[in-house]
Amino acid sequence: MADAVAAFVHDGDTVSLEGFTHLIPTAAGHEIIRQGRRGLTVVRMTADIVVDQMLAGGCVRKLVSSFVGNSSAGSLGELRRRIERADPEPLEFEEYSHYGMICRYLAGAQRLPFYPLRSYAGSDLPSVNPGIRKVRSPYDEDDQVYVVPPIHPDVAIVHAQRADRAGNTQVWGLTGIQAEAVYAAKKAVVVVEEVVDDEVIRRDPNRTLIPAHAVDAVVACPRGAHPSFAQGYYDRDNQFYRGWSAISADPARLRDWLAEWVLGTRDHAEYVAKLGERYWAELAVDEALSLPVNYGRRR
């Protein structure tokens, strides 16, 4: 992870971190904080705990997002201080709706100049975001539609269950917007729970969400999505989410937390070990296996 972040995340870059509640690339965010990146534009549909941590780590100048909150568990203290009081400094903020963000990724991935959607009509968002514009249909003068611009992050970082060494990446459960983010970005880093043999991927090619041709680096980082979850590997740490609102409400407490858990750990393996096996046992999941399908084979 240290090598991947060193190679692909530079000061001032636009960095997309995706994973919709599931498979949030938290360990990558922590490594960006450890390496002291500055002036980043972070693109993330649901700006949640990892974004609050990166803000507190001093890494972020600008945020592009469609939801800023601690999931259903409360509030993001650092983010609110920066937006409400410019404390300790202002945060540039570009606000879209979820589908607006999705369409920005789709346009980025498909090299389109914009993407239309049936949202925003009558909303106040276009008045605070010049990126959201209204155009006439080229086919019907009376038909108008809002459009959003493509996004081309310098790097997209996503977390997944497994990949082979080449980067063929398989995801199950919520698949979110990760594939589109990867295709929209100039470079892509995939962080996985485990790197598996090529044969494992090839026996179930429909489960591959991101093919190797779109991936620049594969990082093995077990439990790297904590406190979010990896379907079939470990569950969401709801207690952590609920506890975060109190930690981040107090700037001193938040900086102590960062000092202990991020800057005070050499890497994610140390963070995982520090939480302890008993802690992880609480997040363990039982098996719920799908039935195999028959892909067939020529006689």
Added chain:
Amino acid sequence: MDTTSSELLSVVASRELAGKHTVFAGIGLPTLAASLAHLTVAPDLEIVYESGVCGAHPSHLPETIADAVLITGAEAVLPMPALFGNVLQGGHIDVGFLGAAQIDRWGNLNSSVIGDWAKPAVRLPGPGGAMEVMANSGEVFVVMRRHDRRSFVDQLDFCTSPGPDRALADGIRPLGAGVTRVITELGILARAGAGEPLRLVAVHPGVSADQVRAATGWDLDVADDLTTIEPPGEAELRRLREEVDPERVYLR
């Protein structure tokens, strides 16, 4: 039987789902209402979550819209472009559930900021998919925990999720009717669709129309045939407490 406000809102909202086929539910009260409706008035109801889950059959009550228990046993799990593009924008949702910090008489919603957007007194979570739910669902039910003049306002601080009237004024015809039902601790406000303001159509037992008017930040119309809402029945409460949320995750 004593009922909490969460129980009251969930039961009343669940009744409104009778005859509906697909519901887009957020976590909390909408999940409780949709789950209870599934057990009572709408056995064939398909519950769709913003995370991509269609036809959820969770073993436990989900704690988030993306809870792992929503995935295991679900009928489908879709990528985001498919969920927002095909399902929602494609017009496959009968009822969307939304909450908000502020609502006005036309059912426009604010979930972004209190105060000025650029320098807000309070930064709220923002649009998420609420704007898409409003623009594309057949109709929208709003459940508001607080019915007071700070939430039911004459003028929104910011319009995050506009109803069809604002969309039409902006030159774009929306798919759905916008907000048709607002369920609160005091009663039910309803509107038929574009061009109609919210009107008080029902109150809970012991609540007067004047009380609701006083708690509303605009001059609230009251229906001539104002009715009194049937209190939650024993069977509804039992199912809600024992089957939907036995661990009392949301039933506070």
